[in-house]
Amino acid sequence: MSFPYKHVLLIGATSGIGKAMADHFITQGIAVTAVGRRQERLDAFLTLRSAFNAHPTIDCVFLNAGTQSQALFNHPESVDLATFNREVTINFTAQVALVHAVLPHLLNRTGRSGLIFTGTPVTIVPAFPAPAYCASKAALEAFLICLREQLRDTNVKVQHISPGPVQTEFHPQFGMPLKDFSEETWTGLAAGDADIYPGCVGGSTKEQWLELVKVRDAAVARMTGLLRKVMG
Template sequence: MSIHETVLIIGATSGIGAALARHIHAQNKTVIATGRRQDRLSSLASSHPGLQTASFDISDIATLPSNLSALATKYPAIDTVIINAGMQSFFKFSDADTPSPEEIAMEVTTNITAPMIACQSIVPFFLKQEKLCSFIFVGGGLGYIPLPYFPVYCPTKAALQSLAVSLRAQLSETNVSVTVVNPPWVATDLDAAFKDKLIEMLGGPEKAPPQMPLEEFVEEAMKELDSLGEDGKPKKDVGVGAFPVKVVETWRKSFDPFLEQFHVDG
């Protein structure tokens, strides 16, 4: 089991993060949902009595450590941290309206720099706990097989997988596990601004892969996270849907021998 009893979700104002918050709260676990949009958090809390919230911007890396420290002080029982916050831009570098350098930097900061700093802040807190604790990263199949339309998003998801392997190896002899959940193309607002164009570039409605309904994804992900791997430990990787399952299996078969060669339990 990767999800324990007191769960901090970073990036829970919409989509996958909000759905995870609802499902985990329904299991009578303590949920602290965070995000930038206070109105979304207030709505989530009002519709789910007992669900806790905190508003901050994960991309503000100057204040991120203090925000996380404050949460650890307020909720000392936190034993699971789900890092879900993410941005996804759709463009080509040759486009006339390509994102600004600041917008590219913001996407990188949100998707990978901030998760690194969050780990740096949370690891010492977890290691002091006399119980099992978990990091859960929301990755994606595009971190393994990039699409050219997402030239920032895909590299950051690949980096997130690398971060998880490194962190898992560092914590392999401790009370802390690290799991990456890899969703398929899920029906959320993440791609609302360019969904039609993406479908067109994927060959049209008849050729583009179907989106998985959000609730279906979360139910399948929760089943995987609630079960253990063949070694009796929390799973390192969770793939939901045919494409993520295949790429995760292929990655493991290809790279596990090299990790073992370097004595990396990642």
């Protein structure tokens, strides 16, 4: 199977993972319309409207925007709640708003359309110094699991990338090289994998991590089956 999309709107494309994936898409002959990650500096919804008007061929939206900071509640005087709430907005509520904004375009297309999300393993195994990041990304992952099921009978497919540490501005000194991340992620996207797990979470082997994900996914499938039966 090959990557089915021809024109990707990539939100969060100016650095790190987003820039690496934009470059990789281009080398594969995929058109990319890039939007910067720092959404507080632009009107995201006007940008979306203008992007779709200028590029009606967009058939995939890649939601990669994110930010991370420490919040140490054992020193509450050091915690800036405005920064905490801003992080939750960028990582979660803004993503939900963007999905709501782009779905009419994607659902109205006659061919296959896609939504791609960048997640993180700390949604399941939290990293205690970064509670806003872990909680907001966990909320996003729960949202996309629900969204995937709601869209299962439509033309819009949901893919989720959950990489371990990658050498970006978040942590330039450790993690997998960006090139390795891009290649492993591209392989999963082109194969049509619903969930892609490049690298591994800190403190666990990849096999241990995937076993944990397998248990979670089986529980989600049981819950989904029960709800489908109850809802008719």
